Amino acid sequence: MRDAVQKTPKPTLAVVARRAGVSAPTVSKVLNGRTDVSAETRARVVRALEEAGYESPRQRRAAGAVGNGPPVIEILIGSLGAGYMTEVLGGLLDYAAELGIETVVSKTSGLSARRPTAEGRARRMVEEGRRGLLVVAATARDSQLNAFLRRKIPVVVIDPHNTPSNVVSVGATDWAGGKSATEHLIELGHRRIAFVGGAVTLDCNLARLHGYMAALMAAGIPADEPYIIHGQFLAEHGVRGLTALLSLSAPPTAVFAANDLIASGILAEARRRGLTIPWDLSVVGFDGSYPAEESVPRLTTVNQPLNAIARTALDSLLRQIDGEPFDAKRTELATKLIVRDSTAAPPTYV
16 A cells, blocks of 8 residues: 655744744745845745745746646736836736746736626637736736636736635835925925825825824924815826916925826926926936836936735735745835936925
């Protein structure tokens, strides 16, 4: 009689985290080569990884551990118009190629239009043998995502418009980023600070708004309603937003734009009106995408670690494909304020 072979379960990030005495996101940072981990913590995590015998998705891919060939995943995006989307998609494709993963990119307005849209897409993914779905910056409600989960298709959402409760999502620390942007303007001496953001229904936009409001409250500055404008994450909204703000009897001396596209529209409209940035008006963006470095003047912005977000999301999806349990439903990577040329002290004539 042949002895039964007992399979040892593969160690998960949660197991490694417990061994190292850190959180699972910290282990993920070490695996992704992030620099915002101390040398002592990194050494402890590396030791725990080795002791646990943890294999990263890259190692498993090299060993051919999943299936009989490279898995095919689908990436669902809304628009390529923004620098943010281009950088996240580029990060996903580069990392997938590095791991030997096949990718199919689909452009859509999202999963929120009608339920049959999600159902049809899920059926097609099963028929075509695709192993997982990455949704980037799109509306992805639980009711739509359930169509994929019912068919055992792993899903990860990057920077969701509305954070789902039933799948893993990856994004940035939007609240902290909004707070740091506003604190920077306050430290420069500004007191009339406006917020020009995206749709009021978007979680990331609300988090950035709430960070802005928290910074104002901490400084004893009222968050006046006329200074808060919602719309879309588009340059045209920056133009319209600045136009509305400049019509006020006491226009702002600084604007926190909730993304770099809005900020670019504000810069363009300011130039058209003969305003000099930053001496007449200071502007801070959010994303840290490549257009921020190339704008005139170069844009002060809250940098999202877009490449690290892409790599973390793909690793999370591959761990699900490999049958690992969730370490956390929501992962947020730290933002960092990058001060450039579009901010300065308020003008002396106000």
